[in-house]
Amino acid sequence: MVFNTDAIVIRTTEYGENHVIVTLLTPSGKLAVMARGGKRPQSRFVGAIQLGVEGVYSIRRGRGMGTLLQAEVTHSRRKLREHLELAAYATYFAEQCARIAEDAPDGSEALYRLLQGALERLVHNPEEASLTSLAWEAKVVRWLGAGPPWTACVLCGQGLTGGAPADPQIAYSGVHGGLLCAACARAHADHLQLLFLASSLARVLEQLATVPWPRMGRIRLSTASQKxxxxxxxxxxSEYAGLSVKSARFLDSLDL
Structure with missing residues (x-):
């Protein structure tokens, strides 16, 4: 069977002397294909099998791994491979997708669009790469169902946005996997390890998680808030989605 699919390259693995196994994220899930001769400098696939590249891929598939027949690049995203920091973020996003995506045809177009939007934002807003990664993580947490709505206390249900000036801080409880209002944070501070935050960050978290990429404007957060x-x-x-990837450690080692 031969078919065409839109896809984004999320992983490449050398195979033998000349070939490359390419993992593609498609709107219907991830798919591994063999790019025969893909390691050769003169290969017609060279420009189409690099991390972050998006295009239309023609694949022949039988019982085993598919074979890449042809590829038409629609978004090369060269900038992601020309700058170390952008490459690190793209690798982080792609590695997470490789972990959480279902195999085609049982995957989710929503995840494909999520990665597509994140990579485009890295290309067009490179100065906000760190903030883009925060939005990415918030969206992935939501997509995986690994977090509550960020606008309500996970213990008492009280809304956390538009709080009283007398309570400028809320707290994150790793044990409960969500945010606590100021009153619940005070009540549990003695026996829970809490991360205290400005109350305004509850709305920021919810927006990062829910606002679609095309509608997301510039993000302005202090270094302390980002941390x-x-x-x-x-x-x-890591604790609620079971998602820890090696590339996160490299990201953290960069002075971003």
């Missing part, structure tokens, strides 16, 4: 949200979201991903 707090990253700690929170990484904990949700």
């Amino acid at each position: 707090s949200l990253r700690t929170l979201l990484r904990h949700q991903l």
